[in-house]
Amino acid sequence: MITEAYIREELKQVKDPEIPTISIVDLGIVTGIKIDNTDVHVTLTPTFAGCPALRLMEDMVVDHLNTNNNLGNVSVETSFETTWTTDLITPEGHVAIKKHGLAPPRRNCSNISMEILESTNCPYCDSENTSMKSPFGPTLCRSLHYCNNCKQAFEGFKPV
Amino acid sequence: MDSIDALKELLYKMADDQLIIGHRNSEWTGLGPILEEDIAFSSMAQDKIGQSEHLYNLLNQLGEADADTVAFTRNANQFHSSRLVELPIGDYSFSLIRHFLFDFSEHLRFEALRSSAYEPLAQVSKKFFGEIKYHTMHANTWVNQLGNGNEESHRKMQESLNYAWNYALGIFEPGPAENILIDDYIFIGEESLKNRWLDTIIPLLKKSGLTIPSEDTWKPIFGGRTGLHTENLQPLLEEMTEVYSIDPSADW
Numbered sequence: 001m002i003t004e005a006y007i008r009e010e011l012k013q014v015k016d017p018e019i020p021t022i023s024i025v026d027l028g029i030v031t032g033i034k035i036d037n038t039d040v041h042v043t044l045t046p047t048f049a050g051c052p053a054l055r056l057m058e059d060m061v062v063d064h065l066n067t068n069n070n071l072g073n074v075s076v077e078t079s080f081e082t083t084w085t086t087d088l089i090t091p092e093g094h095v096a097i098k099k100h101g102l103a104p105p106r107r108n109c110s111n112i113s114m115e116i117l118e119s120t121n122c123p124y125c126d127s128e129n130t131s132m133k134s135p136f137g138p139t140l141c142r143s144l145h146y147c148n149n150c151k152q153a154f155e156g157f158k159p160v
Numbered sequence: 161m162d163s164i165d166a167l168k169e170l171l172y173k174m175a176d177d178q179l180i181i182g183h184r185n186s187e188w189t190g191l192g193p194i195l196e197e198d199i200a201f202s203s204m205a206q207d208k209i210g211q212s213e214h215l216y217n218l219l220n221q222l223g224e225a226d227a228d229t230v231a232f233t234r235n236a237n238q239f240h241s242s243r244l245v246e247l248p249i250g251d252y253s254f255s256l257i258r259h260f261l262f263d264f265s266e267h268l269r270f271e272a273l274r275s276s277a278y279e280p281l282a283q284v285s286k287k288f289f290g291e292i293k294y295h296t297m298h299a300n301t302w303v304n305q306l307g308n309g310n311e312e313s314h315r316k317m318q319e320s321l322n323y324a325w326n327y328a329l330g331i332f333e334p335g336p337a338e339n340i341l342i343d344d345y346i347f348i349g350e351e352s353l354k355n356r357w358l359d360t361i362i363p364l365l366k367k368s369g370l371t372i373p374s375e376d377t378w379k380p381i382f383g384g385r386t387g388l389h390t391e392n393l394q395p396l397l398e399e400m401t402e403v404y405s406i407d408p409s410a411d412w
Binding site (some may be wrong): 002032046048049051057079080083084086087109110112113133134135136137138140144158160 | 196197199200203204206207208211212213214227280283284286288291293294295298301333347366
């Protein structure tokens with residue numbers, strides 16, 4: 001029997017196209033899994049409204065589930081019904097983000113301020129002695145920082 | 161005008177504001193005064209254009225044409241954006257001041273719309289609110305830094321604020337059937353929004369060493385919401401739709 005947990009495990013194989021160490025499940029964007037016999041309907045919530053990877057991730061979900069012969073019809077939709085915040089990223093997700101060389105977001109998205117962003121720890125040496133260069137980085141979800149301890153520029157995953 | 165028309169009018173002006181300011185922001189790509197600012201304006205452009213698409217999608221659900229058609233096939237007189245957002249990027253001080261004035265207004269707009277009785281709008285507003293927080297933080301940081309910087313930076317910021325002020329008041333041009341939206345708890349109305357905006361930005365500008373023009377000189381520059389634009393909008397649209405005009409099916 002196809003269960004929600006089974007599909008969730010399957011979707012852990014689908015990685016964020018911009019941060020390939022984290023699965024879309026650990027990213028917290030899988031907000032609904034409906035199963036009707038062998039048919040599966042997955043609901044995703046956008047990370048950023050302007051994220052260019054949105055449609056790509058929908059396609060990746062369909063493509064991946066279609067490789068599973070136990071499943072019937074697979075469909076996916078993106079909905080704003082559940083608002084994604086970085087607080088939905090799982091603890092495994094935080095580890096995966098750090099593995100990619102990004103500082104994980106602080107779990108306080110509704111209270112974000114320049115001061116909190118400033119205090120991002122270095123993902124390489126864990127030092128607190130860092131400074132923020134810009135709240136905007138190479139992708140919508142990243143900010144730019146510099147570690148004064150290991151003299152390394154790094155990016156942070158922005159709390160939103 | 162019934163309540164669906166009033167809702168469409170609200171969605172059109174928000175979507176058009178986002179698209180046009182997004183396009184203007186993107187004009188700093190490659191030209192920012194420092195690399196970080198180049199990236200910041202480019203990122204904000206991406207946010208705003210992405211948000212406009214979702215607002216056009218809401219209009220599509222209400223029976224309007226799809227997002228690309230609506231964004232790329234209308235003439236200037238069919239756009240409901242405020243005149244503030246179509247003004248050229250100008251000096252960097254002007255772009256920063258506009259960014260500050262406009263982005264605080266939209267942050268407060270989406271904050272209010274998070275509890276809109278029109279659920280699809282409430283849902284996207286919750287999303288946009290978190291994103292635009294970064295835009296207002298960015299704007300406030302720079303306005304503060306340059307307003308309190310040296311004599312030249314202060315003078316430029318003050319001049320740009322004086323120039324932008326009446327255009328910014330024009331953001332809050334009341335809609336023709338706004339009372340319906342207010343009665344239906346869909347939107348708080350432009351006047352309430354303007355008051356929240358004033359109470360938010362005046363203390364921040366003061367902290368940045370800048371003075372808003374005295375109230376007896378305030379003359380909101382309206383027109384944009386009803387399709388009466390400056391000469392700056394049509395050329396912007398022509399540039400924005402250049403590829404679409406050559407090949408509407410172009411994809412990449």
